[in-house]
Amino acid sequence: MEAASQRSQLSGERAQRIVDAMRASVAARGVAGSTFDHVARDAGVSRGLLHYYFGSKERLLAEVVRRDTDLRMAALDEQLARASSAADFIALLRGTLEDLVAQDTEFLALSFEVFTLSRRNPEIAAEFGELVRRTRAQVAQVLRAKEAEGVLVLRAEPEAIAEVLFGLGDGLALRMLGDPGHDHRATVAAGVLAVGALIG
Amino acid sequence: MEAASQRSQLSGERAQRIVDAMRASVAARGVAGSTFDHVARDAGVSRGLLHYYFGSKERLLAEVVRRDTDLRMAALDEQLARASSAADFIALLRGTLEDLVAQDTEFLALSFEVFTLSRRNPEIAAEFGELVRRTRAQVAQVLRAKEAEGVLVLRAEPEAIAEVLFGLGDGLALRMLGDPGHDHRATVAAGVLAVGALIG
Structure with a gap:
């Protein structure tokens, strides 16, 4: 339920940018090499925001x-x-x-x-x-x-x-x-x- | 070719112990969490030996x-x-x-x-x-x-x-x-x- 309610806040352009950045990072570095730091930088958002929305790299994946x-x-x-x-x-x-x-x-x-x-x-x-x-x-x-x-x-x-x-x-x-x-x-x-x- | 020749030295009980230790470690910790240090300790061999035989964790997997x-x-x-x-x-x-x-x-x-x-x-x-x-x-x-x-x-x-x-x-x-x-x-x-x- 928590996952579903967080997800509903995630519509919009920013969420899509985060997801796209994760996808690109995994393609380039693999999952093990894709940290929240990389993804936050590539998506142009703060690491804290990423953490707030997804909690973990696995959830983002x-x-x-x-x-x-x-x-x-x-x-x-x-x-x-x-x-x-x-x-x-x-x-x-x-x-x-x-x-x-x-x-x-x-x-x-x-x-x-x-x-x-x-x-x-x-x-x-x-x-x-x-x-x-x-x-x-x-x-x-x-x-x-x-x-x-x-x-x-x-x-x-x-x-x-x-x-x-x-x-x-x-x-x-x-x-x-x-x-x-x-x-x-x-x-x-x-x-x-x-x-x-x-x-x- | 190098892989094949290294592999041929790997028959025997010690190689099997290393492989078994890696299998058990992956089951318990996942691949990301299974380091050569863990596997060497569990198999009762040196980290150097593991490195010599397999080169990388991925090769061992x-x-x-x-x-x-x-x-x-x-x-x-x-x-x-x-x-x-x-x-x-x-x-x-x-x-x-x-x-x-x-x-x-x-x-x-x-x-x-x-x-x-x-x-x-x-x-x-x-x-x-x-x-x-x-x-x-x-x-x-x-x-x-x-x-x-x-x-x-x-x-x-x-x-x-x-x-x-x-x-x-x-x-x-x-x-x-x-x-x-x-x-x-x-x-x-x-x-x-x-x-x-x-x-x-």
């Missing part, structure tokens, strides 16, 4: 990932809503994975970092769990709507399909980024085949 | 993950070799995922941490890439052998199927651990259905 996830989910929602067939829907998902690997590696690395932190920090664990639940619910809702429109036939529960889509996407991205020299076209095709068993 | 992966792969190989049908094979994979989530959360967290480090450290990136390639090749080999025995029909390239299996396993484990209050039985069942499209 979770906030960066939360905002990025919300933006990505909104974009995904909008794309998927346009799908006019199961093949179309799955092709959009494949494109999302390919974009993630080509352009947004930092986002993926940050998400895994929040997971790692969540293993030792109950507050971050609560934030991470909330992200997992929210993304699942949101994609499940799109799946249900598409089924109601007659665009998709779902062969498992919408929430379960959503988890498989995210799980496969994150896990494949991890391996594709880990071995960039490998030709992953056959892997992506196999992923499409697997997802096709759930979305007809 | 990569070594922990490499050894754990080798052990897990050997166990998985042995299990999968016994499968007498596609359903059996997929059930064994499902069991591996369930064990990972129930018992080996630290291993998963460490693997993601090595991925995170690999984004900013070329040496760790090389180690991580090697892990990705080795695990893919090893499972692809089991898949090929099982196809040759007439136990499985593969509906995509063995390497591609191996990537999907690891990707889905890691990604689902991440989400299952991130939201432990959720009932994941339907998710696991959907994962089994998806994998069934690749392994008949």
